[in-house]
Amino acid sequence: MMLDVDLQSVQEARHCLEKAKAAQQLVAGMSQSQIDQIVESMAEAAKAEAGRLAALAVEETGYGKAADKTVKNLFAANDVYQAIKDMKTVGIIRRDEQNQVWEAALPVGVIAGILPSTNPTSTLIYKSLIAVKSGNAIVFSPHPSAAKCSSETAKLMQAAAERAGAPAGLISCVSQPTMASSLELMRHSLTDVILATGGTGMVKAAYSSGKPAFGVGPGNVPVYLHTSADIPVAVRHIVQSKTFDYGTICASEQALVADKAIKRKVVAELKKQGAYFLDEHETKKVASVILAGNGLNPAIVGKPPQAIAELAGILVPPEAKLLVAEESEVGREYPFSVEKLAPILALYTVEDWQEASRLCSRLLALGGLGHTLGIHCQEQQVIERFALGQPASRIVVNSGTTFGGIGATTGIMPSLTLGCGSLGNNVTSDNIGPQHLLNVKRVAFGIREMKLDTASGSAQASAVSAAPPAAITREEIAEIIKSVLLELQTTGK
Numbered sequence: 001m002m003l004d005v006d007l008q009s010v011q012e013a014r015h016c017l018e019k020a021k022a023a024q025q026l027v028a029g030m031s032q033s034q035i036d037q038i039v040e041s042m043a044e045a046a047k048a049e050a051g052r053l054a055a056l057a058v059e060e061t062g063y064g065k066a067a068d069k070t071v072k073n074l075f076a077a078n079d080v081y082q083a084i085k086d087m088k089t090v091g092i093i094r095r096d097e098q099n100q101v102w103e104a105a106l107p108v109g110v111i112a113g114i115l116p117s118t119n120p121t122s123t124l125i126y127k128s129l130i131a132v133k134s135g136n137a138i139v140f141s142p143h144p145s146a147a148k149c150s151s152e153t154a155k156l157m158q159a160a161a162e163r164a165g166a167p168a169g170l171i172s173c174v175s176q177p178t179m180a181s182s183l184e185l186m187r188h189s190l191t192d193v194i195l196a197t198g199g200t201g202m203v204k205a206a207y208s209s210g211k212p213a214f215g216v217g218p219g220n221v222p223v224y225l226h227t228s229a230d231i232p233v234a235v236r237h238i239v240q241s242k243t244f245d246y247g248t249i250c251a252s253e254q255a256l257v258a259d260k261a262i263k264r265k266v267v268a269e270l271k272k273q274g275a276y277f278l279d280e281h282e283t284k285k286v287a288s289v290i291l292a293g294n295g296l297n298p299a300i301v302g303k304p305p306q307a308i309a310e311l312a313g314i315l316v317p318p319e320a321k322l323l324v325a326e327e328s329e330v331g332r333e334y335p336f337s338v339e340k341l342a343p344i345l346a347l348y349t350v351e352d353w354q355e356a357s358r359l360c361s362r363l364l365a366l367g368g369l370g371h372t373l374g375i376h377c378q379e380q381q382v383i384e385r386f387a388l389g390q391p392a393s394r395i396v397v398n399s400g401t402t403f404g405g406i407g408a409t410t411g412i413m414p415s416l417t418l419g420c421g422s423l424g425n426n427v428t429s430d431n432i433g434p435q436h437l438l439n440v441k442r443v444a445f446g447i448r449e450m451k452l453d454t455a456s457g458s459a460q461a462s463a464v465s466a467a468p469p470a471a472i473t474r475e476e477i478a479e480i481i482k483s484v485l486l487e488l489q490t491t492g493k
Contacts, residue, residue: 009181012174013139017190019169020110020137026167027135028107032090038164039085039133045160046077046125046153053121053156056149061117063302068245072122072416079407079414080126084434089134093440100445105438107135109192112185114206116198117143118248118302118341119416121153123197126416128157128171131195134434139191140173141182143198151175186211193437197417199295207425214432216417217424219250220339220368221401222360224386225258225266226353226377234376234398235269241400243274243321247342248302251372251394251405251418254339255327255346255363257356263349274321275345276305278314283325283336285312286344290335300342308342330362339367353382357389364391370420370429374401393421393429407431 027035046053054069088094094103113127124140131138142150154173161170174181182202186194186209194213196206203215225234242253258266271277278286289297289312300308305323309316316323322343330337336346350356360373373392377383387395394412396404407414413431421429428436 005176006178006180009174009176009178010184012176013141013181013185014188016139016169016172016174017110017185017188020139020172021190023167023169024107024110024135024137027132027137027170030090030135030165032088034165035090035133035135036085038161038166039081039129041160041164042125042129042132042157043077043081043085045156046073046129049156050074050077053125053149053153056152057121057146060149061120061146061302063118064245064248069119069122072119072245072249073125075406075408075414076122076126076129076416080129080416083407083414084130084133087133087434089434089438092443100447102443104441104443105134106441108212108437108439109136110190111136111138111437112188112191112194112196112206112211113138113140114182114186114194114196114198114202115140115142115146115150117146119197119245120146120150123416124150124153124173125157127195127197128154130432130434131437132161132166132170134437136193136437137170138172138195139185140171141185142173142177144177147175147177183209186213195417195432195437212427214417214419214428214436215426216250217369217371217420217426218339218367219252219371219405219418220254220337220363220366221251221372221374221405222255222257222363222368223253223374223376223401224353224356224360225256225262226356226375226379226382226386227259227261228378228382229262229376230378230398231262231265231269235266235273237376237398237400238374239270239273239275239321241402242345243343244400244402246302246304247322247340247344249402249406250339250341252341252402253345253374253400254368255337255348256324257348257350257359257363259353259356260349260351267347270324274319275324276316276320276322278323278325282312282314285314286323286325287335288312290340290344291332291338296339296341300340300344303342305343308344330359330366332366337363337366353386357386360390368392368424370423370426371418372396372401372405374399374404391423393419393423394431 050073051070055066058066093105151173158171194206196203196215206213206215305320324345327336327346372394374396394405399409403409415431417432419428419430420426
């Protein structure tokens with residue numbers, strides 16, 4: 001007798017968690033060099049199969065371009081790997097000799113990895129790398145529309161890990177995902193931390209699961225073009241960024257905010273570089289297909305401009321790279337002002353950077369608080385004053401926000417999970433890496449005596465009257481290190 005699909009998926013999630021728990025306990029006892037060999041093997045396998053996995057994702061989901069998804073897979077396998085490969089994540093990872101405090105890393109345990117449909121394979125590669133680098137196991141819950149390509153990617157990463165000495169079950173993926181299995185995965189007693197990338201509803205479910213969770217909010221990214229901007233370069237960055245994988249990365253540009261003094265030049269350059277400006281009739285037609293129900297219309301996500309135009313009942317040139325409509329208002333009733341995971345941009349006009357600042361803040365408040373903002377400007381003072389006033393965690397200067405936000409063209413941590421901080425109801429504003437998937441233990445030596453003021457009944461630490469710290473022999477230090485390492489090997493997390 002066939003079991004109910006939900007029951008089957010829940011049971012599969014439980015089975016994956018049980019195997020992950022056993023695998024993680026083995027990995028927790030490995031050395032830094034052993035962990036690093038496993039992670040290197042995984043990165044090499046992801047690089048070798050980047051193109052095949054990208055093609056599988058496009059074929060299954062219908063979102064984006066295979067060539068660009070290949071680049072995203074390679075970004076995870078190359079850029080993310082290079083950023084984390086030398087990171088200390090096992091044993092004592094930092095020593096503050098002045099304050100005599102050592103920091104020792106402990107893995108968090110078993111991670112529930114929630115995957116999106118827009119970037120399934122690249123996100124899985126990235127999350128697998130940072131999870132294993134920090135000594136954890138990870139079980140993935142893919143979006144149902146990306147289940148096959150996600151499962152294939154997880155099998156590839158697990159096989160590569162095993163070739164380098166990892167145990168079975170370290171990386172797994174629910175093959176028949178349902179809402180019931182996702183909730184089970186997030187709430188199960190064997191799950192220690194949730195790493196969620198997906199729609200707003202799924203991220204909220206992660207935060208309400210009762211487990212520690214790293215989630216991300218939406219990214220309604222505004223980009224300001226100041227009068228000092230190098231317009232041809234700025235527009236090139238914007239077009240390249242917004243059209244990459246047909247706009248499926250949440251850090252991609254959503255609205256351009258241009259100073260009035262340069263608007264004509266900006267419009268001319270956008271047209272020169274492949275933007276198609278919608279007239280009033282076309283703007284209304286495209287606006288009618290941007291939203292569906294209470295959210296973004298999935299029919300436009302990751303689709304080329306021509307497909308979106310056809311859906312809206314209009315025609316655009318075959319060479320058009322993106323659709324642009326002039327807008328002046330902000331709100332859900334103005335669809336061009338919301339996040340659009342597609343090659344569609346709104347263009348606003350302002351008098352100066354102060355008006356631009358107010359408008360960008362409103363756009364972020366509509367659906368991108370704490371995420372990302374871009375500015376193209378050559379005046380340092382304007383950049384500083386503008387950036388400090390914006391409710392965004394990443395301010396990308398003179399670069400495309402898609403690539404700048406994930407750390408591909410900027411110096412921030414390469415990542416495919418971008419925290420939005422408390423502004424976006426997230427636990428962190430960082431780009432998530434292995435350091436977020438570790439518990440850190442402090443080994444703190446006494447360096448001062450406690451001075452007790454018996455007359456007033458108070459107590460305070462005094463370095464002035466303290467006796468000098470007792471000398472520590474090499475043998476004593478060796479014993480302390482042995483005890484810390486022993487606990488790291490015997491504790492599950």
